[in-house]
Amino acid sequence: MQDFDIQKIRGDFPILQRKIYDRPLVYLDNAATNQKPQAVIDAIVKYYSEDNANIHRGVHYLSQISTVAFENTRKNFQEYLNAAEHYEVVFTKGTTEAINLVAQAFGKKFIHEGDEIIVSALEHHSNLVPWQILCEEKKAKLKIVPVNDKGEFVFEEFEKLLNEKTKLVSVAHVSNALGSINPIKKIIDKAHEFDVPVMIDGAQGIPHFKIDVQDLDCDFYAFSGHKFYAPMGVGVLYGKEKWLNEMFPYQFGGEMVDQVSFEKTSFNVLPFKFEAGTPNVEAVLGLDAALTYVKEIGVEKIAKYENELLEYATAELLKIEGVRIIGTAKEKASVLSFLIGEIHPYDAGMIIDKLGIAVRTGHHCAQPILDHFNIPGTIRASFSMYNTKEEIDQLVKAIIQVKSMFE
Amino acid sequence: MNKMDVKNIEEIEAEIIAEFDLFDDWMDKYNYLIEMGRETPLIDPKFKIENNLISGCQSRVWLHAKFEDGKIIFTADSDAVITKGIANILIRVMNNQTPDAIINAEFEFVDQIGLKEHLSPTRSNGLLSMIKQMKLYALAFKTKSAQA
Numbered sequence: 285m286q287d288f289d290i291q292k293i294r295g296d297f298p299i300l301q302r303k304i305y306d307r308p309l310v311y312l313d314n315a316a317t318n319q320k321p322q323a324v325i326d327a328i329v330k331y332y333s334e335d336n337a338n339i340h341r342g343v344h345y346l347s348q349i350s351t352v353a354f355e356n357t358r359k360n361f362q363e364y365l366n367a368a369e370h371y372e373v374v375f376t377k378g379t380t381e382a383i384n385l386v387a388q389a390f391g392k393k394f395i396h397e398g399d400e401i402i403v404s405a406l407e408h409h410s411n412l413v414p415w416q417i418l419c420e421e422k423k424a425k426l427k428i429v430p431v432n433d434k435g436e437f438v439f440e441e442f443e444k445l446l447n448e449k450t451k452l453v454s455v456a457h458v459s460n461a462l463g464s465i466n467p468i469k470k471i472i473d474k475a476h477e478f479d480v481p482v483m484i485d486g487a488q489g490i491p492h493f494k495i496d497v498q499d500l501d502c503d504f505y506a507f508s509g510h511k512f513y514a515p516m517g518v519g520v521l522y523g524k525e526k527w528l529n530e531m532f533p534y535q536f537g538g539e540m541v542d543q544v545s546f547e548k549t550s551f552n553v554l555p556f557k558f559e560a561g562t563p564n565v566e567a568v569l570g571l572d573a574a575l576t577y578v579k580e581i582g583v584e585k586i587a588k589y590e591n592e593l594l595e596y597a598t599a600e601l602l603k604i605e606g607v608r609i610i611g612t613a614k615e616k617a618s619v620l621s622f623l624i625g626e627i628h629p630y631d632a633g634m635i636i637d638k639l640g641i642a643v644r645t646g647h648h649c650a651q652p653i654l655d656h657f658n659i660p661g662t663i664r665a666s667f668s669m670y671n672t673k674e675e676i677d678q679l680v681k682a683i684i685q686v687k688s689m690f691e
Numbered sequence: 692m693n694k695m696d697v698k699n700i701e702e703i704e705a706e707i708i709a710e711f712d713l714f715d716d717w718m719d720k721y722n723y724l725i726e727m728g729r730e731t732p733l734i735d736p737k738f739k740i741e742n743n744l745i746s747g748c749q750s751r752v753w754l755h756a757k758f759e760d761g762k763i764i765f766t767a768d769s770d771a772v773i774t775k776g777i778a779n780i781l782i783r784v785m786n787n788q789t790p791d792a793i794i795n796a797e798f799e800f801v802d803q804i805g806l807k808e809h810l811s812p813t814r815s816n817g818l819l820s821m822i823k824q825m826k827l828y829a830l831a832f833k834t835k836s837a838q839a
Contacts (some may be wrong), residue, residue: 303719628750628770628771628772629749630749630750630751630771630773630774631725631771631772631773631774634721634773635721638717638718638721645749646749660750660751660770661749689721689722689725690725691717691774
């Protein structure tokens, strides 16, 4: 592909030089977390070497420059996501916390007995369990949109589930277990016809798509930094001001308060009322560096390249007798889940690991969708901008070796 | 096997270490584990139930134990062959031993045959859980026989 310099990109990620069991690392577990470019690592080192101070508090020099850098990251994400206001960008420790925040804070105010919340059958546990618990607490009902045998969200079934009792829809942008891309724009538009707000779990969406929250018109969009080339321990919750303002904070402490006395406490304005305590400043600054890095290359170019890898991998794996791809949605993003004949994914994973290839095996924290396919788990290869077709060839060889050992 | 011929745990461990020493590379070791997996003393299907599942494994492992003449007899099964191989190694070491011998065994041989990585909890293959479960059986049988 033109102006996509794969060798330069690989050079930006120091970990790719590593050897595993004396073999060059082939890292195909990007849906779990992706690797960090030098620029992100440098941002963390610079912060602690030169700028470390607590933010939003001191008047001293370091506190001020750290605060400015932190708040600039928020503005940069406002711009990247095309949020209307910078305070609609709330920093969390990840997607899981963002979803829990909404489940607690939105749930407390807007979910009542008899209400309904809709999720899909292919959700990660973190976009399922918080809603299950909330529904139990509130005596509300959790409704599940089924998927078809390709692993696609069944839109007609979703339409049937929507009604005047529905108070929230929360669905993944991209399935982490199968790679299916959900029709989120259509889902949001349909839900809005019933005045139902929609939360998108964007953990697997943000690395592959340019998100425009105003164009999507989603009410919440959550993602993790660490799947976006940034450090672990930081994520973003985008929320529409109208909801965030109405929601009660879900954690309490420093920074999120306005006036405190023993009788009464009033809360700070957005976004601070949702950011109790000292945030993970190093990770936020690393996230800023990751954003700059992604923008320089261009997320559309990255996605196009990753799609080429996915198509290549799909074609090559299907040439191997006995390989079954789990999740054959028409629209997929960079995740390839598969099984090799009757070989248990765990057995396959052990051998593939020994060949220096990092893949994920198991249920991918999405047990219900694997139950749908009646399988114990899959082997999942997931691709990122620094992977190559040669690495996929290595995976193919590894699968052939697995077959020779177990069949 | 005549019960008089049963070796003690240390002797069986030494035997297994010697077997694994024959292999230079990991691939041969795994091939041997796979072979062992196929020879595991299989659990009677009627014991292949939820209650006998060992938790903490990526693959399912069933373990059953019975107590005869002061010795414990284990059987197992797993849907993953490598896990089954590991189960078989443990069974080889612990079968026909007394509850006390099992309770006191250290199982350091696991390190020496290059399976140390399987002791890591992230592997979730249940080697640790299997050992724990076998020791629990031993403790239960010991308590029971003391009461009898």
